[in-house]
Amino acid sequence: MDAEISRRFLAKLADVLEVDAARVRPDFPLADRWDSVTVLATMALIDEQVAVTVPPDELTRCTSVAELLTLVDQAMGLASRGR
Amino acid sequence: MTTERSFAVAAPDRPPRCLGIDLESIARFKLLAKPGGRAFFDRVYTSAEQASASDNPVLLALYFTAKEAVAKALGTGLGLNSAPAVSGKDIEIRWTPGEERPRVALWRGAAARAEYMHLSDVVVIWEHTARLACAIAVGTDSPVLLAWLVAALREALAAAVVGESRERGQRYAADPPVSGLDA
Numbered sequence: 001m002d003a004e005i006s007r008r009f010l011a012k013l014a015d016v017l018e019v020d021a022a023r024v025r026p027d028f029p030l031a032d033r034w035d036s037v038t039v040l041a042t043m044a045l046i047d048e049q050v051a052v053t054v055p056p057d058e059l060t061r062c063t064s065v066a067e068l069l070t071l072v073d074q075a076m077g078l079a080s081r082g083r
Numbered sequence: 084m085t086t087e088r089s090f091a092v093a094a095p096d097r098p099p100r101c102l103g104i105d106l107e108s109i110a111r112f113k114l115l116a117k118p119g120g121r122a123f124f125d126r127v128y129t130s131a132e133q134a135s136a137s138d139n140p141v142l143l144a145l146y147f148t149a150k151e152a153v154a155k156a157l158g159t160g161l162g163l164n165s166a167p168a169v170s171g172k173d174i175e176i177r178w179t180p181g182e183e184r185p186r187v188a189l190w191r192g193a194a195a196r197a198e199y200m201h202l203s204d205v206v207v208i209w210e211h212t213a214r215l216a217c218a219i220a221v222g223t224d225s226p227v228l229l230a231w232l233v234a235a236l237r238e239a240l241a242a243a244v245v246g247e248s249r250e251r252g253q254r255y256a257a258d259p260p261v262s263g264l265d266a
Contacts, residue, residue: 015114036151037107039163040171041115044122056163 100222103155127171
């Protein structure tokens with residue numbers, strides 16, 4: 001994920017998480033934030049921003065924003081290899 | 084959510100077969116109503132629900148809480164994987180302005196689950212404040228139990244509003260539970 005997409009993704013993720021965008025840094029904890037609306041909204045956000053579908057159980061295993069970004073990068077890599 | 088007050092009402096005439104509850108922040112549905120949230124809507128709401136709610140965040144939040152409450156009453160919750168036991172679109176919430184309660188139609192996984200539980204009907208009651216939407220789904224049409232649940236739901240939402248106002252250092256905000264979506 002390039003820097004511009006990452007910046008835009010994190011700004012929209014802050015909206016989903018209902019927190020100030022400045023707080024959503026790589027070390028921002030996610031472990032206690034995965035309720036059903038957050039999971040569905042984050043899946044939709046990833047789908048919209050980078051056109052990949054991340055399985056919800058993998059999403060809920062992410063305990064920080066850094067892990068989430070890694071997961072998205074991995075999903076994008078798998079998607080590009082599958083093309 | 085807890086409340087210190089109790090209710091002096093008659094015991095339910097028939098015990099519920101099952102029960103589920105959900106509570107959501109309406110603000111999140113304002114965000115999700117933006118164009119980027121379309122994928123969420125398409126994943127969760129039927130086309131009839133999308134047309135009925137027409138991006139009204141209160142209705143979208145109430146429809147979602149109703150779906151989640153029904154899914155919990157069915158013992159599964161809303162499935163989020165690619166082939167869930169019960170998905171958002173398996174539970175259709177039908178409501179017309181003026182109706183006291185929404186009606187529920189079950190399809191596919193939800194219908195199969197209800198049949199497995201020998202459940203002929205699921206009743207949903209819902210309430211909302213300016214900030215919160217809450218729904219209870221119950222496998223009974225007992226008038227006494229439903230009246231009790233509506234009272235409990237209103238009381239719990241009022242308590243939540245008071246707690247929220249205290250946390251923010253405000254006086255009790257004018258945010259009472261609202262019935263009938265007429266606010």
